[in-house]
Amino acid sequence: MRRIGFVGAGFIAKVHMENLSEIDDVEIAGVMEPDDKRAGEVIENYGAKRFNSLKDMKDAGIDAVYITSPNRTHFNFAREAVQLGMDVFVEKPMTISLKDARELEDAVSKAGVIFQVGHNRRFAYVYKFIKEKIDSGEVKPHSFQIKMNRGELQVPSWVSDRSFTGGFLFETTLHLFDMMRYLFGDVDEMYVLGKRSVYSDYDDWAIAVKMKSGVIGTFVSSAHTSWMVPFERVEVYGEHKMLANDEMERVSYSVGDKLEAIVESKDFSKVDFRKKWGYLEEDKLFVKALKREVAPPVTVHDGVKVIEIVDACYKAVERKDPHIKFEWEG
Ligand SMILES: NC(=O)c1ccc[n+]([C@@H]2O[C@H](COP(=O)([O-])OP(=O)(O)OC[C@H]3O[C@@H](n4cnc5c(N)ncnc54)[C@H](O)[C@@H]3O)[C@@H](O)[C@H]2O)c1
Incomplete structure (x- = not known):
């Protein structure tokens, strides 16, 4: 015991x-x-x-x-x-x-x-589906689009206080930086734009990313969007193949180059959130x-790697140089 x-x-x-x-x-x-x-x-x-x-x-x-x-x-x-x-x-x-x-x-x-x-996202049903398609070789990703938004930075009251949270990117955005690494490997380069639009913290981010694997993508995160769903979504683009999730509720997969696309979807909306969100x-x-x-x-190393990405984003906006080139260990 x-x-x-x-x-x-x-x-x-x-x-x-x-x-x-x-x-x-x-x-x-x-x-x-x-x-x-x-x-x-x-x-x-x-x-x-x-x-x-x-x-x-x-x-x-x-x-x-x-x-x-x-x-x-x-x-x-x-x-x-x-x-x-x-x-x-x-x-x-x-x-x-x-x-x-x-x-x-x-x-x-x-x-x-x-x-x-x-x-926990690594164990969420939607992301396990996407990861399995990639790991099995069924989908070879060429590019992606990720967004992780939130409706406001007001509740709880400390959520806009960077000394408390570390900054907006350390909140839910961090989960999808980890997911980006988990699905596509380590980051090679980023072009980071961030600004303070509504709140005193940097609350709008638009980032272009190149992974070491050669996969390219965009990552957007805004803190003031209203709570209209989906605020969490990953789209993976393979050769005439696409994977996408809506929150941690639904995941869809489509294959082919015909206009009459057939989309296979799984809907987990009725499943207990402790299971479907991976907890x-x-x-x-x-x-x-x-x-x-x-x-x-x-691992603790995964914890470090995702914080390296967040740290690079804040450094880019604070020194007003959007380009980040990572030096990764072998
Ligand atoms: N993985 C996820 O999906 C996920 C979801 C929610 C929260 N979180 C993380 O979990 C942490 C807690 O979030 P939460 O939503 O449960 O917050 P919460 O405010 O509901 O709970 C935090 C608790 O910690 C207590 N606390 C404060 N200072 C403490 C101290 N010095 N020693 C011991 N306890 C102390 C508070 O009284 C409170 O009960 C945060 O870091 C958050 O980012 C992760």
Whole structure:
């Protein structure tokens, strides 16, 4: 039985807790949470104990922790947990600076602990469909178009505060930067345009991308679009083949060069969001990783790589030079 603790007991923590309660061999044993009501719910629902520090959790025999507190707290908690020798699942963004992300990667490598980052999109049904078509060779991508929008930067109140979130790109946009890497490999070059249109944070981004694989694409992210769907969409263009999703609800695939295109679609709108958005599978895989049965599917290195992309975008707008050429390791 693995005893698991939580740092933060808000929305996403509850999703993970519900998942873990359906998985064998794990127990939600501890919670660190400043809000009494939220901490109380975890104690009542799962029989967990409340703690004030990671050290106390560790001393109580809890040797794996979910970090599900706000973005800017992730780095310190994750580094401390790793240094205590705890296995860690950290929600995205892993950190809100590239320097911290790299320091965390070093700490994980020294400690040799299990470390997984919450890029749940990789396990969402729509993206698994797209990934399988690409990995099987059925669709060879030549180009793509990605968008990741949101309706406003008002709710919750801190969402437009860059010192809290790291910046708009560290929010949901980050998920699709990770998806871009997952589907097409590492980025070679980007031409980044970003501006502040409605809010004080950079809230409009238009990016042209060339991947090391030669695949090219565009990536758009706006924070003020209204909540008209779809605000999340990936389109992949192969040779007379196209894949596209609408949110994490539907995915479509079409083959051929005739006007009478036949489109195959899968609709997951009736499926529980914990499954179709990938949360259940990522938690199952984390538990398997805790048992040393599999390697963590989203590594600290993946966490660093996606933050390199975000960091490059902010550097491009701040130094007013849109062109970014990446130096990637071999
Ligand atoms: N992977 C995803 O799809 C996904 C979805 C939602 C949120 N997230 C990420 O998860 C994190 C939490 O988001 P949320 O929506 O659950 O937020 P939330 O506000 O609902 O929950 C955060 C919780 O952390 C607690 N907290 C604040 N400071 C703390 C501290 N110092 N120590 C311990 N607990 C503390 C808060 O009281 C709150 O209960 C964010 O980083 C967010 O980006 C990821």
